[in-house]
Amino acid sequence: MKKLLSLCGAVLALLISFNVKAEENVMSDKKVLVAYFSATGTTAKVAEKLAQVTKGDLFEIKPVKPYSSADLDWQNDKSRSSVEMKDMSSRPEIDGKVADMSKYNVVFVGFPIWWYREPSIIDTFMESYDFAGKTVVPFATSGMSGIGDSGGNMQKLAPKAKVEIGKRFSAGVGADELQKWAAEWL
Numbered sequence: 001m002k003k004l005l006s007l008c009g010a011v012l013a014l015l016i017s018f019n020v021k022a023e024e025n026v027m028s029d030k031k032v033l034v035a036y037f038s039a040t041g042t043t044a045k046v047a048e049k050l051a052q053v054t055k056g057d058l059f060e061i062k063p064v065k066p067y068s069s070a071d072l073d074w075q076n077d078k079s080r081s082s083v084e085m086k087d088m089s090s091r092p093e094i095d096g097k098v099a100d101m102s103k104y105n106v107v108f109v110g111f112p113i114w115w116y117r118e119p120s121i122i123d124t125f126m127e128s129y130d131f132a133g134k135t136v137v138p139f140a141t142s143g144m145s146g147i148g149d150s151g152g153n154m155q156k157l158a159p160k161a162k163v164e165i166g167k168r169f170s171a172g173v174g175a176d177e178l179q180k181w182a183a184e185w186l
Helices: 002-028 042-054 080-086 120-127 150-157 175-185
Strands: 032-036 057-060 106-112 135-141 167-169
Touching: 032 042, 042 057, 042 106, 042 135, 042 175, 106 120, 120 150, 135 150, 135 175, 167 175
Parallel strands: 032 057, 032 106, 106 135, 135 167
Antiparallel strands: none
16 A cells, blocks of 8 residues: 555656646747836836746836936926826837847836826837737836726737736735736746
8 A cells, every 4th residue: 555655646746747847848938028117226126026037038128318306206297207198199219129029929018107007118119119929918016006008008009919908016026926927928
């Protein structure tokens, strides 16, 4: 009986091992990019954790003209960010490009929530590449605001992609939570 239990245990361990290897192979077939815009560093920290847990490449969406504290003053109607967000056609210029977007299957796009949606520079990013056939997954950071219609807005800018609804995270989100969330697309 002991030999039978021992043999059953060994077979079970072997099956579990094969299943883990099969899941790793499926995950390794997906090439992941984590692209992000971060005005104050909060989104950058979340993006870095997400890139680590997904084994994805990291790309910072940097404006040609960086945002100053005065530019980010949402209480000032004349601040740069306020003006950009009121003008739906605003497309702040990005410094740099993803070297080869065609190699990615899944693109996580991160940003802070501005006026209940993605910042205009994300719209610039979405219009700068061909996302046809790719899965685009928004993720956002905010102390209180939800992700709003960001996924829908981004879908309109990349109609041949599958843009997910996405999720808002707090600044202190853990790697385990990010890994569980991202697993759906890997």
